[in-house]
Structure formats: C-alpha cells, structure tokens
Amino acid sequence: MKVREEKIGVLCRLLEKQQVTETHRIEEVQYQPCGYQQDGGIPAEGYRPFTDCAELSGKDRHFWFQLYLRTPKLPKDKKIFLIVETGREGRWDATNPQGLVYLNGAVAQGIDVNHTEVLLRQDTEYVIHIYFYTGMEPGKLEFRPAFQIIDCRIEKLFYDFWVPFSALQNLDENSLAYTRTFKVLDQAANLVCLRSPYSSEYYDSLETAEKFLQQKFYQETCGGSQAVVDCIGHTHIDVAWLWTLAQTREKAQRSFATVLALMEEYPEYKFMSSQPQLYQYVKEAAPAVYEKIKQRVREGRWEVEGAMWLEADCNLPSGESLVRQILYGKQFIKEEFGVDSKILWLPDVFGYSAALPQILRKSGIEYFVTSKISWNDTNKLPYDSFLWKGIDGSEIFTNFLTAQDYPPDGVPVNYSCYNGDITPSMVKGAYNRYQQKEYSDRVMDTFGYGDGGGGPTRKMLEQQRRLSKGLPGYPKTEIHTALEHLEMVKKSFYQNGEALRRIPRWTGELYLEYHRGTYTSMAQNKRYNRKMEFLLQKAEGLAAAASLLSDTAYPSQQLRSLWLTTLKNQFHDIIPGSSIFEVYEDSRREYAGILNSCEDLAEEYLERLAERVDATDGYLVYNSLGFARTGTVSIEGKTLETGRIPAFGWKVLRLEKAEDGVKVAGNTIENKWYRIEINAYGGIASLVDKRFQREVFQEGKIGNELLLFEDFPQDYDAWDIPAYYQEKPLQWQEKAELSPVYDGDRAGLRISRNYQSSTIIQTVYLYRTLPRIDFDTEIQWSEEHQLLKAAFPLKIHNSHATYEIQFGNLERPTYRNTSWDAARFEVCGHKWADLSEGNYGVSILNDCKYGWSAVDSTLCLTLLKCATYPNPQADKGSHAFTYSLLPHGGDYRQGETVREAYSLNQPLMWRKIKTGEKKLPSEFSLVSCSNPNIIIETFKQSEDGKGYIIRLYDAHNCNTNAVLSFGVDLKRVFLCDLLENPGSELHLEGRKVKVPVSNFEIVTLKVEK
C-alpha cells in the first residue's frame, strides 16, 4: 500500500469492524460425541453440558451440539448471524473442522473455517443443532458459538470502498485507471465522519459517501472494459483423498446446503457442480436438500454438468470404463435433473488420454474443461482455447480455466486454479493468464473454496457485485453457467479463427508433466481395477450370451452396481494412489466384494450355458474375448493349452498335456522358438529368438534386469517421480536362487531374489506353442522411497516406442531432443508397449501395470514405488502380477500384440461337461470378426433392455470394412453412439454384417433378435 492510499485503507478497516454492532457468546451449549451418521436424524436426547474444548481433540471425530437462541427484534438495515468459530479460521478448508447446521430440525447450511456465519431471522425462537466434524488435522480445537448483529448500511459501504481499494494494489500508479480510481476513493473517504460511530452524523456521512461513490465511481468511472470474466460458483469435492468416502458424503451435504442458503440471499448467484456420485450421496442422506437443488436446477441457477459419474482419472481406466463413466454419468444427470450434459469437466485430473476426443464426440459431449495442465513442471501449453485432436482424428473444443492471482503469488507463472476467488487480483489474473485473447474476450473464474468442498462465500458474492461494474483497468465480471460461457467462447473462437485464418489445435495426448508416479503408486488398486474391468467384460458377455441363447434374465441392475463401484474407485485421487491409508482400506473391501460377486456371476452364467451343451464328455472351454484364440486353462493344478477357441464362444475339448514342449536344464529354458539363459543375479544373459536367429537383447546387456532407484520427490510423494531418479540406480548385489518349474504345457525357472528385507520371486515361463514369455511375479515389498523397474535393453532400432492407450495406441519418442520429449520421462501405457524396427520387434505385455519409460532402445516397465505420504503403508506388502515378452516379426500388428495382451489379461474359463439339456452346439461363437485389426470388446444388453450392444474398435490404425459373423439369427443391426442411441441401420446378409471402421474408430452396434 502506498502512503497516499493509507487513509482509504484505514477507513476500510474501521468500516469492516464497525459493521458488527453487537456480538454475544452463546453460553449454554450441550453436546454428545457420535460417529458417522447412519440415519440422518438428529438425536433427541443424550446431550450433556459442553464446558471443555479439550473434549474435541482428535481427528476424524463427530459430535452433536445443541443450543437454544431467541433472536431479538431488529430495525431494518440490521441482520443477525449465528457465528461458529473453531480457532482454525482461514486455514485450509478441506481438512479442518466443519459442520452441518440444523435450524429447528431442518438443514440450514454447512459451516467450516471459511463459512462461519449462518443467517438467522429476527425475533425467532431457535433450537440449533450442529453435526460437527473435527476434520483430519490434529491439534487444539475450539467450539465458540455466538450471535452477531450486522449493520447492512456499513457493510455495503465497506465493500463499496474495499473492492476498488484492493483494485488499486494491482494497478500501475502512473496509469489512468489508477488515477481515476484513486481520485474518487480519496474524495469519498473525506466524506465519512468517523468521530462518533453509530451517531446520526455518522450515518448521514455514510449516506453521503455512499451516494458519491455510486455516482462518481460505479456509474461514471466504471464500465469501460470489454474483457469479461464469467463467474460461476463452484466447489471441487474430491470424492476421497485426505478423507474417506464416508466423509465426502457429509462434505457434499454441507457444501450444497451452503450454496442453497447463499442463493436465498443473492438472487444473481449461480453454481455448478459435477459428479453424480455426490448428488447420489445427497439424495440418500439429505433428501430435502436434494429437492431444493432440483428446484434451483429448474430455475437455471444450479448447473449440473460434467458428464462423468465422477471426475475420474483418465490415464488408467480402460476405454470401456471411460465410456461407462460418461454413459452412467449422463444417464443420472438426465434422469434426475432433465439435463443433457455437454461438458466433460475435469479440472483436477492428472493428464488426458488421446482417446478422449472420440469418446466425447460419440457421447454427445461438446466441451472439455480442465486447468490441471497448467501444473506442468517444464513446458507451458501454448493454448487455453483450442481444438483437441485425438488418435482417430476427432476434435473437441477445449477450454482451460485460467484463474490465478495478479501477479501470480508464490506459484509458477503458468499455474492456474479451479478453486478460484472473486477478488480484483484474481479477476485480472484470470484474464491476463489467458493466451487466446484474439479469439475470445471472455475467460472463466470458478469461484469457491474447494478440494474438500466449502464453496463460495458471502464475501466473494459481495465482491462480484462490485466487480461486475467493470472497475478501471479490470475486466468486468458477469455471472453465467459454465455451458453459457463455453458456448460464447466457442462461437467467438470460430469467428475469430476464420478472420485470423488460423485455429489453435493440439494433437495427441494432453500429457501432464507432473504426477508421473500416479501410474504406479498403490499397485493394489491398479490391479483390482484391471481385474474388475476384465471381469465385468466377461460377466456381461456371458450374461448376454445366456440371455440370447437360453432366455435367461440379464442381471442388468447387478452389473450396473458392480460398474458403479468400479467407476467410483477410478476417482482422480483413489486409483492414482494419492489418498490416505483409510481410503485404500475402503477400496480393498469394496473391490474384494465386487470381485467375488462378478466372478460368481460369470461362473453362474457359464454354468447355465454348459448345462445345455450337446456333449457327453470333456471340458467346455469358454473364450470371452472377441477373437478366436489358443490359450491355457488351469485344471487340477496343471496349465494346459487348449487349441483354438472361438470368439465370444466355446468349444468342448479333451485336455491333456502334450509331451516335451519346453526343456529346462540348469540355467536355460528352451522351446521351439526361444532359448533363454539366466545369469547368476536372475537377469537374462541371453534370449535367442530361433525363428529369426537373433539375440533379442543388446550385447553385454541384461534382459529383465530389475533396477532400483531412489525415489524422493520434492513435493508430492505418492504423486511424483523426480526426473533425477535415473541418476541413482542401485546395482543388484545378491545372487539369485534358481529352480526348475514344470507346469503342464509350460515350464520355466523360478528365480528368487532378496533385496534388503524384500523378496522378489519370478518364474520365467515358456509355453509349448504360445509365443509369450511370461514373468510370473510375486513380491513381498518392505521398501520405502524406491522405484522398481524391469528393464529390457532391446537390440532394436527405432526412435519411437508404441504404447497402448484406451481403444488404440500412440507413439512416443525414445529420445530427449526437446524439453517436451525430456519431460515425458515416465509415461502411461495400458496392457502393452512395443519397440519395433522394419522387420522385427518386441512387445511387453502386463496384467496390471501402467508406468513405462523408454530411452534409446531400452524399454522399462515400472513395477513398484512406495511413497510414505499421504499413505505411510502405500505399497508395502504382497504383490502378484505377470508381465510377458512377446518377440515378433514385423511390428505390433504382425506380432498380434493387441490380441496377446488381451489374452494375458482374460484367461479362458472351463467347465467339466455334465449331462443336461442338449440344446446348444459343442462349438459356438456368438460374434466374431475376421479382420485382424478389429477388437470386439464389449457384448452387453442395451440399457433399454430391448437389444444387445456390441462395441468394437480398430486397434491397428487401419481403415477397414469389418465383417462380423453372428452365431444366432438377428432381426436388425444399427450403428449407435456410445450412449446407445441408434443411428443408421446396417444391412444383414444372413448372419453377417459389414461394418465400416475408420482409423482407431470405436464402433457401437445395437442388435435386435
């Protein structure tokens, strides 16, 4: 503050204080400890006097408070508030004390460290209950209820002075904007008489000053700006993070109730919130609040948007998971609120897959919004409004939130936030930070405390009223929904794009140059998620087959509920591994439950099919994948190869072990294709591919070398892998123990290694006829802050490696030419990655890993990490997973990498043939496709129950006419979008249909029997 502004500053401070005319402590307080609320009811009895704040110590605790208050009669221009303070005011909202306030039995609003006031009516008898939560921060806590009387005239004048006064702080003293603002404030300050507060002379002077400010400043000086900051109330609520799901259920009630309360006071206030999961919580726990939300949605003041079931991670979930996030998310929003959601709203998610543009376009989504890419640690994306182009060529209009303070205070200049405020500084900063000014005059500020909820405050809304006038040197604010804002920006973007003859466009993934550890942290959850995705695929396919072939009812509700639990655990702090220990205990329990239910469901439906198969002996082997394959089954402890099993179908077989498929001798394993030699430390000293007469690994290098690196990120322990990790590898010192393993049609060497107090046991298997080399891995992990990778220094020449993502794949450089290349030192890939040269290549497959790195010709799979914050246990404990090497001729296409990776993840099922009805053939395929690039992934009943949905995609970047063959007669086949809305009908020729599929296209068919 400059000396000449001091007078105005002092005046603001005095008015702020003087607006509170009376404060009275509420002395009689009763309380009782309690736990998480089960039935939503306020306990009628059991209260005792509350005298000692020490009772409140401890985190994650709940109490019921009860107080009585008779509010006084008040003159007009006065209002009365209940005030609840805890001594933590102004600290981080998310983890500090909070409560839900009930006035005479009805939910009034939430309270927290930034929302301490509850507006009361004058001259009213109140029984007040507060369901109080201590939060997750240890330390001293108080509970100090009071009531306060505010003089509205003084309050108004305070804000009228204070907002432009704050604005002065970010204006150049030599600018016209500064001079004009300062001049009026200076004169207005002279009009206020402070000698005798609350006297008639005082109030008269306030009135004079108020009139002067309104006329000279707000009417005559303001309003020059063309730039607009569209403000929409918002609160980011992490569905679990430094608190559990149970706490989020409460956070949603508190935050939403506070929004509704402030909407009563501020008719201009609009609010948006995403995440049906949160609405579902409120619907169950606070139906009255939920009904009020619906009313505000009807009035156009509450915007339900966001498309997904919750703000999911977009690196790790499968393509089908992303489709279901949107399908079930949009369904809920439509059914509950009558709104067709148009925006994918993911402000806080750690990177965005290049599969998303197509998924969005085919789900009726028109806009994508985030702010997280501004957290990049190295490079700044050149655009904030642009067309984002995915792997298939689909484009989606994308807009970044640009709110930041002006100048950015203590954060990187690139940084922007979704937890915005409405201050002159943030309004100016949001516009200043926006890089497409020639395309749009509007930016968006999502204002409200967030991460753990809280939302907008009275203070923000008061400031908005002043900033909406357009202060000199500042953009003006307007209140719009996110959709209204995006529609305006998009229109202006295209108009200006045409005029400028250039359209900002970003092709490929929106890689976040940060939080690279989230592909690996909490291996437990990654594994469960992968297992669930495949189990659900299997259960849906089997249930669809059983219902098509035997009129068995399709378990749609049960499957939907299994999906919703899976989707919930894909939340952007759960699956990435960035939550606390308790969150992972919850998800372990949830996953264990749904895993069993889903497995039971699949078994039950397979049983129903097996009972009807026309065979008298042998095994029915079922293949739930959309292509015919040879796989293995484990029968009586032996792994046996099956021969070819039809797609989405079965075959009845006799299963016997063949002779002499794989030889194990000393430290070597050999089959008809490969010869492997293991060295003393357990690495592969030599891998010869006999088909091509070549050594797979570089000379003198070790294959499947387990590397350990120190892993001490600077800030976000579970989230990050520091770039410098590569400089501190650990040389493996201890020798391995080798022992041969014979397992039916496969055999190999079991390699046991110890590292400090951890053990790593791997069995390297070769099969009789399968081309994979498996590394079945069991780890007992006790280390902290160490990154474990399996390295494959391949004798292959290419500057790019290929990684599977959802519904396709993409290439990333293996060199570090630019800062953009270097920043991608750890990347996300799904079931496989591949490095190939002209006529030969090697794929690495896995059944639950996502972190990869590649430098030159060394491809590494990241196996484990173990952060200690926020979960001190993180990855300590037992791990079991498999990864495989798949050497092949040509590239990943000739190598059939995609299919092999699916096969590794989705074992065949089997049943011993029993006697029963004999209506079904002994060999059958429900649907298949002869094109090698096509993966039929999903077969399910349609959401409307009137047909079946088949989802397939091109996995090879090929434009094809796929031919599908069905095992049953069908009436009609339609092309659909991902929401299952039918489009054009396809021509059925007998049991075949020709389907055009373009590059990496996802095609959804609806078939009717």
Ligand SMILES: [Zn+2]
């Ligand atoms: Zn978040």
